[in-house]
Amino acid sequence: xxxxNAVINVGIAGYGNLGRGVETAMALNPDIRLAxxxxxxxxxxxxxxxSDTLVKSWTDLTRGAEDLDVVILCGGSKEDLPVQGPExxxxxxxxDSFDTHAKIPDYFDRVDSAAxxxxxxxxxxxxxxxxxxxxxRLYGEAVLPAGETYxxxxxxxxQGHSDAVxxxxxVANGVQYTIPSESALEAVRAGKRPSxxxxxxxxxxxxxxxxxxxxxxxxxxxIVTMPDYFADYDTTVNFxxxxxxxxxxxxxxxxxxxxxxxxxSDSHRxxxxxxxxxxxxxxxxASVLVAYARAAHRxxxxxxxxxxxxxxxxxxxxxxxxxxxxxxxxx
Amino acid sequence: xxxxNAVINVGIAGYGNLGRGVETAMALNPDIRLAxxxxxxxxxxxxxxxSDTLVKSWTDLTRGAEDLDVVILCGGSKEDLPVQGPExxxxxxxxDSFDTHAKIPDYFDRVDSAAxxxxxxxxxxxxxxxxxxxxxRLYGEAVLPAGETYxxxxxxxxQGHSDAVxxxxxVANGVQYTIPSESALEAVRAGKRPSxxxxxxxxxxxxxxxxxxxxxxxxxxxIVTMPDYFADYDTTVNFxxxxxxxxxxxxxxxxxxxxxxxxxSDSHRxxxxxxxxxxxxxxxxASVLVAYARAAHRxxxxxxxxxxxxxxxxxxxxxxxxxxxxxxxxx
Numbered sequence: 001x002x003x004x005n006a007v008i009n010v011g012i013a014g015y016g017n018l019g020r021g022v023e024t025a026m027a028l029n030p031d032i033r034l035a036x037x038x039x040x041x042x043x044x045x046x047x048x049x050x051s052d053t054l055v056k057s058w059t060d061l062t063r064g065a066e067d068l069d070v071v072i073l074c075g076g077s078k079e080d081l082p083v084q085g086p087e088x089x090x091x092x093x094x095x096d097s098f099d100t101h102a103k104i105p106d107y108f109d110r111v112d113s114a115a116x117x118x119x120x121x122x123x124x125x126x127x128x129x130x131x132x133x134x135x136x137r138l139y140g141e142a143v144l145p146a147g148e149t150y151x152x153x154x155x156x157x158x159q160g161h162s163d164a165v166x167x168x169x170x171v172a173n174g175v176q177y178t179i180p181s182e183s184a185l186e187a188v189r190a191g192k193r194p195s196x197x198x199x200x201x202x203x204x205x206x207x208x209x210x211x212x213x214x215x216x217x218x219x220x221x222x223i224v225t226m227p228d229y230f231a232d233y234d235t236t237v238n239f240x241x242x243x244x245x246x247x248x249x250x251x252x253x254x255x256x257x258x259x260x261x262x263x264x265s266d267s268h269r270x271x272x273x274x275x276x277x278x279x280x281x282x283x284x285x286a287s288v289l290v291a292y293a294r295a296a297h298r299x300x301x302x303x304x305x306x307x308x309x310x311x312x313x314x315x316x317x318x319x320x321x322x323x324x325x326x327x328x329x330x331x
Numbered sequence: 332x333x334x335x336n337a338v339i340n341v342g343i344a345g346y347g348n349l350g351r352g353v354e355t356a357m358a359l360n361p362d363i364r365l366a367x368x369x370x371x372x373x374x375x376x377x378x379x380x381x382s383d384t385l386v387k388s389w390t391d392l393t394r395g396a397e398d399l400d401v402v403i404l405c406g407g408s409k410e411d412l413p414v415q416g417p418e419x420x421x422x423x424x425x426x427d428s429f430d431t432h433a434k435i436p437d438y439f440d441r442v443d444s445a446a447x448x449x450x451x452x453x454x455x456x457x458x459x460x461x462x463x464x465x466x467x468r469l470y471g472e473a474v475l476p477a478g479e480t481y482x483x484x485x486x487x488x489x490q491g492h493s494d495a496v497x498x499x500x501x502v503a504n505g506v507q508y509t510i511p512s513e514s515a516l517e518a519v520r521a522g523k524r525p526s527x528x529x530x531x532x533x534x535x536x537x538x539x540x541x542x543x544x545x546x547x548x549x550x551x552x553x554i555v556t557m558p559d560y561f562a563d564y565d566t567t568v569n570f571x572x573x574x575x576x577x578x579x580x581x582x583x584x585x586x587x588x589x590x591x592x593x594x595x596s597d598s599h600r601x602x603x604x605x606x607x608x609x610x611x612x613x614x615x616x617a618s619v620l621v622a623y624a625r626a627a628h629r630x631x632x633x634x635x636x637x638x639x640x641x642x643x644x645x646x647x648x649x650x651x652x653x654x655x656x657x658x659x660x661x662x
Contacts, residue, residue: 024596028476105659125662132470132603134662135646139463141661142622142649143615145359191608264618265355268610272463275606277522279599284474287595291473311647311657315466316640318473326642328436330472331456331465 008297010290011068012037013061013088015046017252018097019074021286023049029290031320035068036060064091069300070293072096074286082107086114089122089307093300095293097127097285104130112307121300122307126292127285128276129153133258135310136274140260144270147262148193152180152201156254156281164229165206168222170214173242175249177205180256188259191269197232204235207249209242254281291318339628340366341621342399344392344419346377348583349428350405352617354380360621362651366399367391395422400631401624403427405617413438417445420453420638424631426624428458428616435461443638452631453638457623458616459607460484464589466641467605471591475601478593479524483511483532487585487612495560496537499553501545504573506580508536511587519590522600528563535566538580540573585612622649 008031012019015037026034027050036054038061039046046055060066071088073096075081081098088094089111098107104125115122125131129151137149154177161176184201187194206223210216220237224230240248255276263269278284292310295317299308316323339362343350346368357365358381367385369392370377377386391397402419404427406412412429419425420442429438435456446453456462460482468480485508492507515532518525537554541547551568555561571579586607594600609615623641626648630639647654 021595028595101662104662105655108658130662132474135470136605137661138646138650138657139466142625142646143463143618189608264352264359264611264614268614270610270615271606271608273604273606273608274467275602275604277520277602277604279601280595283595283599284601287474294473309647309658309662311654311662312645314643314645315469315473316642319469323642324436326469327439327640330468331432331435331461331640331642 006031008032008294009035009067009069010293011035011061011066011071011092012074013058013071013084014074014080015039015041015048015055016074016076017282018286018289020049021280021283022072022074022289023053024283025287025290028287029294029320032290032294035066038071062087062091066092068092069297070095072289072293074289082110085111085122085124089120090114090118091120093120093122093296095123095126095289095296097131097289098125099127099130101130108307108309116306119303119305121296121305123292123296123299123309123313124307125309127288128278129256131285131288131310132276133256133274136258136272137260138311140258140262140272140274144260144262144264144272146264147260150188150196150259150261151256152185152188152258153256154178154180154202154254156256156278157249157252158254161204161229164226165208165223168219168226170211170219170222172209172211172214173245174206174208175245176207179203179205185257188261189271189273191261191271193261199233202233204230204233206235206237207245208237208239209245210239251279252281254278254284294318294320338362338364339625340364340398340400341624342366342392342397342402342423343368343405344389344402344415345405345411346370346372346379346386347405347407348613349617349620351380352611352614353403353405353620354384355614356618356621359618360625360651363621363625366397369402393418393422397423399423400628401426403620403624405620413441416442416453416455420451421445421449422451424451424453424627426454426457426620426627428462428620429456430458430461432461439638439640447637450634450636452627452636454623454627454630454640454644455638456640458619459609460587462616462619462641463607464587464605467589467603468591469642471589471593471603471605475591475593475595475603478591481519481527481590481592482587483516483519483589484587485509485511485533485585487587487609488580488583489585492535492560495557496539496554499550499557501542501550501553503540503542503545504576505537505539506576507538510534510536516588519592520602520604522592522602524592530564533564535561535564537566537568538576539568539570540576541570582610583612585609585615625649625651 043055071092165174257275260272374386496505588606591603
């Protein structure tokens with residue numbers, strides 16, 4: 001497999017938190033060059049982090065004639081990627097962070113078809129979950145086939161649950177943190193293999209700014225009883241001012257831990273643990289996207305066309321270093 | 332890449348602790364069939380864990396006509412593998428756990444040449460370090476290029492250091508545990524990026540049975556001042572009876588932790604952690620070898636010949652499950 005290190009021209013499709021994270025991450029990867037940001041907004045209205053970044057219109061991208069080795073798709077999984085994934089993979093090699101777990105098989109098939117027809121490579125569902133956590137689950141299960149896998153998330157700000165809080169009548173603004181149970185986590189780390197209810201694994205913590213006229217008790221009740229999002233968890237609701245929310249809850253930490261706890265024989269047990277502690281969720285996801293952009297380019301160079309996931313990609317393709325260098329230094 | 336699940340015929344070359352571990356691990360992998368153990372001893376003299384296991388002579392293996400998809404090389408890195416690796420890779424697809432880090436590049440080249448000439452695949456240096464720890468170092472560095480990597484080993488029984496203890500005059504028997512500094516580990520986990528001296532990262536603990544006439548003080552002095560092995564560490568030497576050694580120090584626990592601590596931007600830091608806690612080092616290493624035997628067979632089926640390391644192998648090839656199943660269930 002070719003791993004020559006010519007500079008890789010990369011475009012960013014979509015410029016929200018994730019797109020800004022990708023712009024930031026590229027600066028740490030000298031073999032990758034940011035060609036342009038593509039936006040559906042008026043390009044002149046977009047303020048990039050780096051004032052040298054070229055901003056172009058979405059139609060420049062979808063004409064299909066841009067000089068891009070890889071396009072990193074930075075749209076959302078709900079509305080953007082289901083359309084953009086197949087559309088852009090029909091034009092360029094792509095990487096995305098599609099994270100609606102239940103819809104991955106369908107998304108894979110649609111992107112795969114577009115990429116195979118076009119002779120491009122489309123790496124889907126990278127990031128950390130799906131992504132690095134998926135890899136940890138797979139290695140864990142493969143090396144310890146007799147065992148149990150556990151995934152804990154947090155402490156971290158959940159975008160989906162924060163959105164749910166903000167939709168409650170009477171809520172002006174708010175965020176939600178997912179917090180793993182320390183005792184559950186320690187039990188798994190110690191090699192026990194408990195069965196957990198949803199409530200036993202994670203709790204949820206909300207920080208809410210009320211509308212002026214809102215009834216705090218009614219808001220709290222609406223949150224903690226909300227099906228799917230909060231009813232199955234121990235949820236605490238804290239009311240704060242807009243100033244406190246801005247001062248103390250405007251960063252986006254996240255992370256979590258994947259465990260595989262298994263037996264190699266009747267008498268011997270092992271625990272495999274993979275953990276992430278992230279100051280800023282979108283920036284880290286972006287860093288993973290950039291590493292997989294390198295891999296996607298190499299796969300495309302080697303005519304490995306179609307949709308790929310992190311399971312299909314040799315780890316070495318993520319690194320700018322040569323295979324010989326990696327063997328000598330990291331193996 | 333083909334991932335069909337016909338049964339894979341595997342031979343075990345060498346039957347010490349690691350070979351026994353491989354025999355044990357195969358029972359947990361229904362798609363893998365143990366064809367035979369190959370030994371340089373008299374086959375009739377070898378007692379296998381499973382009395383049904385076929386034991387054959389080394390010359391049966393080296394004739395090159397055995398019906399084997401993969402041979403798992405279970406010899407030692409010092410004397411056995413430098414010879415057996417190229418020799419057996421010229422006859423069969425192989426997997427090994429060659430772990431002399433400094434000699435990996437040379438070993439890779441020699442095995443690669445043998446395997447390419449023969450049209451076989453040779454997966455070298457699997458296990459956990461090199462192996463799963465190497466993978467953790469690579470993913471960490473690739474996704475956080477601005478940062479530091481830390482590897483801690485233990486608490487675990489070190490075979491090399493135990494051998495060094497047992498070579499000291501006056502020592503009848505003994506074992507050595509490598510123990511990571513808890514404070515060093517916590518500093519790294521907390522996102523600090525300290526520079527450690529050798530002494531600050533690990534300490535060494537010896538449990539020694541003296542010869543009848545030995546001078547305890549002289550033995551202790553000889554151990555703690557031994558260059559390379561102990562002089563650079565805080566080492567404690569405990570004298571115990573042969574009975575205590577047998578009762579309390581006859582299992583082989585090991586493990587450790589790999590950290591990547593890095594920045595995604597000036598203001599945001601992340602910590603990636605990979606940890607193993609192993610009751611029995613050879614059994615776990617064997618479990619990794621068996622998963623890579625599956626991958627080696629698939630690579631050979633797809634004519635991916637030559638030497639490979641864990642960096643070259645897509646994670647999905649380690650699992651008996653189909654790519655579609657892995658996407659639906661583990662991604």
